[in-house]
Amino acid sequence: MSKTRHWKPGESGTEVPAASKPDVAPAPRASVPPAPQLLSTMMLIDDDEDLLALWTLGLNAAGVEVVSHTNAEAAMADPELWEVDLLVTDLDLPGVNGPSFIRRVREANPKLPILAVTGSRERGLITDAYMAGAYDCLLKPAAASQILARGVRGKSEPGPTGRLGVTIEGTPYLIDTILGEGGAATVYAGIHLDLGRRVAIKLSTLGNSAAARKQVLAEARVLESLRSRHVPEVLDFRELEDGRAMYVMEFVDGETLHALQRRCGPLPLEEALPLMGQVLDGVAFAHAKGLAHQDLKPENLIVTQSAEGERLVKILDFGLANVAGEGAAGFTPGWAAPEQVRGEGSDARADVFNLGLLLESMLTGLTPKVDRAFSAARLPAELNDQQLEALAWWIEKCRRAEPERRFENAGKAREALGQAFSYFAKQSG
């Protein structure tokens, strides 16, 4: 899972959230913000004593009480194992098979969430850890802040994929797979336990700032205000006792455009244009409402099937969306428009820049080179001259360095593409 988004200083993670109860003494001296009350105790097991000491320092600084052990037997014999909120265990413990150990702990205490940590990249081992009941696996080197970010507390039940998952305390939602991790929030696949409905949940990061929480709410509101076939439907919003916020949305069963491109390579024009038409429709709808997405890229577009069996594009991740005229909170290098990189205010025209890159990447199967002018030579040679000329003109106009020389918004860009490709104008709606 790539974390390419760059946050401007002060946007997230650097603020110390106010303690929600006045009698809770925060420990604001460390760079890790204090953990909210929910995760107050953890047991750590790792045979590397230096690492244990480092984690303990970081977690203590964040207000978490830590009990640690260097071997599994000592941990099993410790009555604290029944008291802690979370068990964090190394998978490569001497003389013990990590996944079997996890199974033993779960048999003894089925409600204890277990986070596995490993320096091994061996897939079998990691799969076994999940199968044994770890709800997640963190790869080393891992910092205390990552343990905090991945930490969950709650009772465990079987999840939608048959694996054991964790119920988010105080909610009917069970989560069991991480779909994506950003700076301020993590996206999980889960299920509404009463309704049995598959959902996706975006949960602000534990121990992260109030800004992360606010952003999750803002994102949910943006999605709600853009309710249409091209964005996932928002089903719920909740604030958790530990200060985190989450919104629940329909689970879109499909693959991201990024995954589709990796699987299929360059898309033929007759496939790329209808997909692009849908992206343009969705983005034009947002622009008409005065909203700009500001982070359009293949990872943030998901291709699913409509009830009629047609390809349907949904736009995800309005985490950076801004109201016209306001600057966005961050950007993705390699995709962002020059004005975003410079940290100047950006608007719908930054989205237009991304739309040009998107069509280019769909047709070429390559990651566009943002820092270089567009070259028509990158387009597939089998296109006829007229097509090549129209595409090159459109992409080049989207990609201009100066926002005022691009199409004004997605609606105008769509109109222009429709004029060049008449059948395209009739497609999608």
Ligand SMILES: Nc1ncnc2c1ncn2[C@@H]1O[C@H](COP(=O)(O)OP(=O)(O)O)[C@@H](O)[C@H]1O
């Ligand atoms: N509603 C959804 N249904 C299915 N998968 C989703 C949904 N929302 C997000 N995802 C998956 O999670 C990933 C991360 O979500 P995104 O909203 O882009 O968050 P981030 O801020 O981490 O980039 C997406 O690339 C997609 O693969």
Ligand SMILES: [Mg+2]
């Ligand atoms: Mg994203």
